Amino acid sequence: DQQVKQNSPSLSVQEGRISILNCDYTNSMFDYFLWYKKYPAEGPTFLISISSIKDKNEDGRFTVFLNKSAKHLSLHIVPSQPGDSAVYFCAARAQGAQKLVFGQGTRLTINP
């Protein structure tokens, strides 16, 4: 039962363009969403988050959008840079819970 799904295992984007990573969820009890970035041989690092009371959160080049009715969130990176090449994980937390539920990840490659 995959409650958080990232249907694109990989994405390739040209440097300077916008990268859009998508995530869908099924559990309506999720009220907090996060994106993590993972380089090879390292643990995931926190990137950006959004509460269910908002529909957008922006931090520099990174913006997360949340569409609760569609149970969908996306991460926009603009402009994309070579250092953004990594695996990106979407994660969600249910109201009152502590543990995070992660998606399968999307490998983003930024081409020069």
Add this chain to the structure above:
Amino acid sequence: GAGVSQSPSNKVTEKGKDVELRCDPISGHTALYWYRQSLGQGLEFLIYFQGNSAPDKSGLPSDRFSAERTGGSVSTLTIQRTQQEDSAVYLCASSPDNNYGYTFGSGTRLTVV
């Protein structure tokens, strides 16, 4: 240390042997989590410790898996009678109480041959 420390970084073991994976969380973090990432898969929750409360073991895949956290700090994940499907990267994370952000360690890559 400043971050979450995991050891060993790599472990190769023969099928049927027991292994112990160690996690040293950030000092003062009361919550500690174990996840694993199998090849081509997402991060799978295993177990969660919060202070002195009983751990949430709902993610442990079988009774061959167990974990303990001594003194509210270091945690050990033990896998008994390892199987090839146990091969994965085992990730530990910690967070302050009631904080939504995890800090992950670099993981232990376990290979069962």
